Amino acid sequence: MAESNFVDYVKIYCRSGKGGRGSTHMRRAKYVPNGGPDGGDGGRGGHIILRGNRNYWTLLHLKYDRHALAGHGASGSKNRSFGKDGEDKIIEVPCGTVVYNAETGEYLCDVTEHGQEVILLKGGRGGQGNWHFKTATRQAPRFAQPGEPMQEMTVILELKLLADVGLVGFPNAGKSTLLSAVSSAKPKIANYPFTTLEPNLGIVSYHDNKSFVMADIPGIIEGASAGKGLGLRFLRHIERNSLLLFMIPADSDDIRKEYDILLNELRTFNPEMLDKQRVLAITKSDMLDQELMDEIEPTLPENIPHIFISSISGLGISVLKDTLWTELNKDSNKIEAIVHRPKDKDALHQELKEMGEDKELNSGNEDAGNDIEDVEDLEDFEYEEEDWEEDDQ
Numbered sequence: 001m002a003e004s005n006f007v008d009y010v011k012i013y014c015r016s017g018k019g020g021r022g023s024t025h026m027r028r029a030k031y032v033p034n035g036g037p038d039g040g041d042g043g044r045g046g047h048i049i050l051r052g053n054r055n056y057w058t059l060l061h062l063k064y065d066r067h068a069l070a071g072h073g074a075s076g077s078k079n080r081s082f083g084k085d086g087e088d089k090i091i092e093v094p095c096g097t098v099v100y101n102a103e104t105g106e107y108l109c110d111v112t113e114h115g116q117e118v119i120l121l122k123g124g125r126g127g128q129g130n131w132h133f134k135t136a137t138r139q140a141p142r143f144a145q146p147g148e149p150m151q152e153m154t155v156i157l158e159l160k161l162l163a164d165v166g167l168v169g170f171p172n173a174g175k176s177t178l179l180s181a182v183s184s185a186k187p188k189i190a191n192y193p194f195t196t197l198e199p200n201l202g203i204v205s206y207h208d209n210k211s212f213v214m215a216d217i218p219g220i221i222e223g224a225s226a227g228k229g230l231g232l233r234f235l236r237h238i239e240r241n242s243l244l245l246f247m248i249p250a251d252s253d254d255i256r257k258e259y260d261i262l263l264n265e266l267r268t269f270n271p272e273m274l275d276k277q278r279v280l281a282i283t284k285s286d287m288l289d290q291e292l293m294d295e296i297e298p299t300l301p302e303n304i305p306h307i308f309i310s311s312i313s314g315l316g317i318s319v320l321k322d323t324l325w326t327e328l329n330k331d332s333n334k335i336e337a338i339v340h341r342p343k344d345k346d347a348l349h350q351e352l353k354e355m356g357e358d359k360e361l362n363s364g365n366e367d368a369g370n371d372i373e374d375v376e377d378l379e380d381f382e383y384e385e386e387d388w389e390e391d392d393q
């Protein structure tokens with residue numbers, strides 16, 4: 001696939017920070033013999049956090065920064081001093097980002113709002129210092145807790161754009177022309193199929209400062225679900241829309257058949273797509289006269305609103321906006337939180353390959369973000385005995 005700035009799929013490696021070790025320090029000041037344990041707690045390891053940011057439209061920035069490493073917690077020290085917490089690593093993502101485990105395909109989380117933060121991997125808790133372990137019978141515990149280990153995971157971030165109305169149609173149906181007529185978006189328009197290669201969003205303004213978002217995606221053809229044309233991968237950008245606007249040109253040989261093919265491709269992609277409310281626009285209707293419209297009308301699919309439109313002459317455009325607005329505001333069409341299905345583990349490798357994301361990611365620079373001196377194996381979460389620590393203060 002050609003390189004493009006519209007990146008909606010990326011694989012990255014994430015690693016949280018280890019917790020710092022608790023200290024085993026014994027207080028030994030002048031005139032205070034056997035001062036007792038005063039080792040402080042280790043700091044918490046840094047989290048890996050995803051944060052929704054409306055200033056990002058794609059995942060492009062992550063292609064150049066595929067290793068997200070949080071800092072480790074520092075060890076505790078004498079005088080019950082806490083170790084410093086490791087630095088959290090914040091990954092900014094566009095609203096509409098969905099995250100999957102790249103090895104198992106498991107769905108992990110979804111970031112939809114600006115400023116929303118989700119902890120993807122927790123940093124390890126710091127270990128407790130030895131003063132916590134002092135008891136009546138054990139006055140001088142010479143051990144402390146090590147910090148909890150870090151966590152690592154390779155994840156797939158997938159963008160599913162957030163829009164209200166999604167445009168569905170064959171190539172050349174006039175989808176981009178409509179978007180440019182009703183919003184200030186400037187998608188490429190041309191008289192050949194597959195002009196649009198990546199999704200475009202436009203804000204459609206309606207009366208009284210109201211507005212809604214329309215998503216124009218590449219055209220769909222029969223067999224798209226089997227990979228024909230651009231396939232169905234862009235359909236995920238209208239998966240969250242509450243309303244689908246089907247667009248079929250007035251000069252189509254068989255409007256009904258075209259409609260059924262589109263429905264069928266959507267069903268193959270995700271059967272839930274058919275639960276969405278649909279509106280049908282017969283595009284390029286400037287080519288029709290009233291007589292032809294009357295002839296076509298009875299052949300159109302029943303049970304869904306249809307409108308004859310022309311983005312060029314303006315015919316039907318304001319009725320279309322009214323219809324879309326009405327449908328969008330019907331309670332029955334409000335979309336509940338969509339259910340993200342896990343990815344099929346067996347198909348995952350093939351998918352990563354197709355998306356050009358199958359390269360192994362190593363764990364990056366092991367020491368990055370690591371600001372503690374002693375990192376010897378804190379992995380096993382057990383109490384450890386340590387020698388009495390001398391302090392010559």
Ligand SMILES: Nc1nc2c(ncn2[C@@H]2O[C@H](COP(=O)(O)OP(=O)(O)OP(=O)(O)O)[C@@H](O)[C@H]2O)c(=O)[nH]1
Pocket residue numbers: 169170171172173174175176177178188189190191192193194195196197217218219220283284285286287309310311312313
């Ligand atoms: N006469 C007429 N032509 C139109 C109308 N709308 C679009 N067209 C023409 O139809 C052709 C295709 O329009 P596009 O908007 O690029 O079609 P698309 O559905 O976005 O096509 P893809 O991006 O390839 O999927 C262009 O030559 C447009 O000028 C219309 O209302 N009337």
Ligand SMILES: [Mg+2]
Pocket residue numbers: 175176177187188189195196216218
């Ligand atoms: Mg287009």
